[in-house]
Amino acid sequence: MLFLGAIVVWAVTTPFDRNGRVLHLYSCFWAQLYFYVNPLWHLRVDGREHLPWHGPAVLVSNHESLGDILVLFGLYRPFKWVSKQANFRLPLIGWNMSLNRYVPLVRGDKPSIIKMMRLSERWLERGVPILMFPEGTRSADGQLKPFKDGAFALALKMRCPIIPIVLTGTARVLPKHGLVMQTSAHCHVQVMPPVDVSGFDDVAVLRDHVRDLIVAEKARLESLPARA
Template identity: 90%
Template structure:
């Protein structure tokens, strides 16, 4: 039923919403239903005011769980996901990703990476932010993996800001290689202030600066008193 709703939203809004912002916001609502319907899953989003409604930006987040997808839809701001190409073949959810014109990527495939970068550039030129997981895959132990260059090269080329996003608590929803949804979770999304890319000229320096910001903020959040 939710996918049928997505088709209806797509059909009604495409003529005047060429960037698919309304359909994306509908998809945000769809994803958040899992939190609305589960009283033991809690989500707190701070710093949403740092996210643009319009204008290019590259959003980067740490990645611990499949639950990160549900959580980041809770941003309720327009953006296009960069996601593993295989996800687009999933029934219903993958079809909705195609309707939203999210950006597919085959990890390790140079041609796919080139296509992903080109498509991401086109969305940024149209004033639509892109969201990427710079670790490339989920962390098995909650520690940040090394960041890949793509998001940072993209921001430098397009001269747009990077907006770091820090997730905590999402590993308790569905961790890497996990098969069971945890019964309770307290998820926190912290959107940090945008970082101007024009102050950087080297991808590696920019990449490590953003990674250091996320590592420090994640440590700060995890040091806060646990919620009951």
């Protein structure tokens, strides 16, 4: 039923919403239903005011589980996902990703990476943010893996800000290689202030700076007392 709703939204809004913002916001609602209907799942989003409604930005987040997808839709701001191409073949959810014109990627495939970067540049030129997981894959133990260069090279080339996002609590929803969603979850999304890339001219320096910000903020959030 939700996918049929997505088709209706797509058909009605496409003529006047060339960037698919309305369909994306509908998809945000679709993903958030899991939290709305489950009293044992809790999501807190802080710093949403740092996200643009209009204008280019590269959003980067740590990646702990498939639950990250659900909570990041809770940002309720326009953006295009960069996601594994295999996800686009999933029934219903993958079809909705195609309707949203999210950006597919085959990890480790150079032509696919080049195509992904070009598509991302086009969306940024149209004032639509891109969201990427710079670790490239989910962390198995919750510790941040090394960041890849793509998101940071993109931000430097397009001269747009990078917005770091920190997730906690999502690893317990559906851990890597896990098949069963946990019955309870307390997830937190912290959007950090944008990083102005004008002070950087080296991808590696920018990459490491943003990773250090995310590591420090994640440690701070995990040290806070658990909320009921």
